[in-house]
Amino acid sequence: MNKTLKVMTSAALLAGVVAPVAVTTVDAANTKNIVDKVLYVADDYDATDLNNPNNLIIRADDMDITTTGDTFRLSLPSGVNWSDGYFTEGKLIDKDQLTVVSRTDRDLELRIEKKIAKNAGEYKVPLYFEVDGAEGDIKVTVDPRDSVLSGGQYTIAVIGGGKTTASIASVKTIKDGGQIDDMRIDETSLGALYNGGAKQKITLTLPSNFNWDKSISPSNISLGGGFTEAGVIDVKNDLTVTPKDNKLTIEFKFSKQASKIGTFYIKGLKIDADKRAEFGEIEVDLDGDKVSSATIVVAKYGDFGTDASLKGDVPTLLAGRLTDDKKDVETVEVLVKETVAGSWLPGRSVDVEFPTWVKVLGVDVSDAKNIKDKDGNNAKVEDLFNSDIEGKSNEISFDLPSDLKDTDSKREFKVKFYVSTKADTEGDVTVKISGRAGIEVAETVVAKVVAPVKVETEKVDVRTGIKEQPLKDIVITEAVKGALLDDKTVQLKLSNGEFTDKKPKITVSEGNVKIKEDSINVDGGVLTFEIDGESTRASKIVVSGLALDLNRSVPEGEVTVEVGGDAIVQNSTFGDDWALYKAFGKNDAKFGDTTFKYDAKDPEYDLSGKVDAGEFDRDYVVKKAVATVVTPADGNATVVPATFTIGSTTYKVGEVEKTMDVAPFVEAGRTFMPVRYVAEAIGISQDNILWDQATQTATFIKAGNVAQLKVGSKTLTVNGANISMDSAAKVKDGRTVIPVRFVAQALGASVNYDEANKTVTVK
Incomplete structure (x- = not known):
């Protein structure tokens, strides 16, 4: 069949x-x-x-x-x-x-x-x-x-079709020796199993490597429907149940035919698994004299373990955000449950870990099921989590109760976390649960973090020792509406140098955020302004008219600006203030089941170190390069080879291609170039090139050496000593040009001429 x-x-x-x-x-x-x-x-x-x-x-x-x-x-x-x-x-x-x-x-x-x-x-x-x-x-x-x-x-x-149908209330995941849910065998028609009173059998066969528990007896069978009528089945004398290895045999006979459709209920069956049993679905083959043969999935055999699933959408949080609105720091809820009842071990440790750029502020535990002590009282899972939360770490550790009651039902609970994230970090907030208690959850994304603002600008080349060097516009764009908080400050802080002491122009080119005009302030290397109204549409702010003042000690390389301030970052250490105090004032800071108490005598929210609950030593979200120092500070010159091509205004310093206004030329066997580019080629900053218009004399200073030459003169003076040249400096197209080799060698540089390519390399 x-x-x-x-x-x-x-x-x-x-x-x-x-x-x-x-x-x-x-x-x-x-x-x-x-x-x-x-x-x-x-x-x-x-x-x-x-x-x-x-x-x-x-x-x-x-x-x-x-x-x-x-x-x-x-x-x-x-x-x-x-x-x-x-x-x-x-x-x-x-x-x-x-x-x-x-x-x-x-x-x-x-x-x-x-x-x-x-x-x-x-x-x-x-x-x-x-x-x-x-x-x-x-x-x-x-x-x-x-x-x-x-x-x-x-x-x-x-x-009807077949004589019987077989079913199970639910397919449970069980371990070795686990109990399956209640089974049922129903007649599909009146008298379907009646055979005139002769004995008959129903056999339930498990796969190999699984056996029925030996304790199964007639007490596991109950009757329903017409089978309960008086005189239909004599349960005491005419019903036997025999478990033998992977076969369970139910033998019975009818004393008379029932007047209604009947049912066998089979309850409390346990299944043993040997070492070779494979994880997965357990199917039972149903056969018998009158029953319809069928195969039914009665359980899933699983190893001890934990399942985790998300109960909602993963939220997007803003880096560095910490306010009194829980939604700013709340993750998605996670359902944590045993794969097999009894997987979690009492008295053992549980470790919860987030990325290092995250600090756990609190938890919200709900719908805990089957987590009870030996007296049957519900264990407060939220108290277990909170026992190790101080708001200063990315990790939580606790022990399950030592008197955790064993149960045939799978334990589970739901938990959401409240987290503070480092301001200059974006990415996935993952949670990983491990430890000796058997609660193992692989890294699971519970939130995503993005920067509150995006910053755009173009780099400009700047030189040391020069003031009021203009910068390009700096554009600050909100990632979402309301990313810049009302009555808070935006700060732009230089890594080197100072802003020229001149008020820049700050405008809103998109959206509707409001800027407090009279709050715009330049103080050395810091520009600040206040937000006078949060946006209801993501906005774009343009900062124009900034300039840079550099002294001669600034090294070569990039000048960056850090964009932050408490309008953007609320979880910085803030000097003498505390992040939670700034967010909650004198109120308790509550995150789900976790509360940081305000104490007027010691308003530090459970302080024990330099960094308080939820804080990071980072007060900006973006660091952006606004300039490149192309001339080194005195004493720190790094000579980069410069290559010039005869007759071409294009030249290279290292791999950077540049343009000059007068092309090099050859006259009387000597290569002539404008003074400015000769100086650049041998590593002399512009402020170390002096020109005396009255005497038509150029002076070069490098590393303590001084070289001078005069237009029309074939004499080069180096540190007071005269050196004869075979060509004199001259003026061409309004530019003073000099013989490259004499000046370069006098100040320690070498010159190489490539006849084939008509190039001059100075280094």
């Missing part, structure tokens, strides 16, 4: 297999005809031996039935016959109210022997019939013949 794989819940079966069917009635002028119950029967159903069949009831409705001797006919469809063992000609039925006149396979003719009064009397015809090939609904047809009865068709039975 073919086997079908079935996984059905109790609810599904109740809805689809044994759903009650409405009684069939027809309203008529004379009688109301009713079938008292519609049977579900097998395709070989025989009601002959039933003590309590269903009935066709004919009630006097609008009139008394006063005529006796009238006949009427009841007809069955093809494939259904009247039982010859009950309906015999001349037999009185229904308390002698009716007589069987004749019976064929499909037609039954009855005669009325007694009168009945309207709204009080009725005729009852027991429906003894046999099924022989019919399918679907079985209907009886009432033909009134010469009587005053009302005619019509009425459903008396429905023919």
